[in-house]
Amino acid sequence: MDNLQSQNTQILSLSLDGFEGPIDLLLSLARDHKIDLAKLSILKLAEQYLEFLDKIISKDIDIAAEYLVMGAWLAFLKSKLLLPIENDDNLENIEDLSELLEFQMKRLEAIQNVSKTLFKRHQLGVHFFKRGNPEIFNVSNKFQYNLSLYDLIKTYGNIITKSDEEKITIANTRLFSVENAIIRLKKLLKGSKDWKSLLDFIPNDIKSELENKSALASHFVASLELVKEGNANIKQDNIEDEIFLSSKI
Incomplete structure (x- = not known):
């Protein structure tokens, strides 16, 4: 129009x-x-x-x-x-x-x-934007070891020997010392002029072979010590015969 x-x-x-x-x-x-x-x-x-x-x-x-x-x-x-x-x-x-x-x-x-x-007003997609999908980062771990050949061999040896380790348990034993044997002999020989076998002075309650050998060795050394001090007499007729003791005091 x-x-x-x-x-x-x-x-x-x-x-x-x-x-x-x-x-x-x-x-x-x-x-x-x-x-x-x-x-x-x-x-x-x-x-x-x-x-x-x-x-x-x-x-x-x-x-x-x-x-x-x-x-x-x-x-x-x-x-x-x-x-x-x-x-x-x-x-x-x-x-x-x-x-x-x-x-x-x-x-x-x-x-x-x-x-x-x-x-x-500000519009979505023009002036501002919504958050996108979360970002996922792959984590890559890289290990670096600073070791010498000696360190490697030592570590390997520790691992091998560790698996073969065995615990050693030492049983409690009653071993006789020379000092205790001297005290025992002095006590038993005191005032006795009779000859007595060295085996008579060994305690009767010994159960193991190791304890018996320890007691016999310590009492033999103790008898020699008493003879040296002039407190006892010792005799043995033959090499394989028994050893006898008597008090000298």
Whole structure:
């Protein structure tokens, strides 16, 4: 239409009796009650509005969607205005529809303002990004040993010998010392002038062969010590015969 002027393909510019400019300005004036929408030509408004939708819908579906509800109301108003007014009730209905149209225009303005505010906010994937999948790092351990050939051989030897180790347990034995044997002989020979066999001085409670040999050796050395000190006499008729002792005191 000749009356349709568009300064921008995304802005609806109207040319009506009593108003000429973008629809945003019309909404602003209507909101401030500086213009009465009921006095404007609703028919021209609807025609220009529908023509704008027809052009913009193929270019920007989002902008067209914002005006879609308004278009339905304007088309409905246009059909009502084309019909003859038979009574006052129809006139009141048209006035009610005009008020609803004004409400819808104000609602559209609010939606546009909110959408602008939303799009000004930082958007995911544009201004910031969500955390990706956790990073998994493979850990590779590398050991380095600083050893000489001697250290290796020593370590190997320790491992081999450790497995063959055996515990040696020494049983408790009663071994006779020469000092104890001297004391025993002095006590038993005291005041006795009779000859007695050296075997008679060996304790009778000895059970093991090792203890018996220890007692015999210590008492023989003790008898020689007493003879040396002049405290006892010793004799043996033959090499393989028994040894006899007697007190000299």
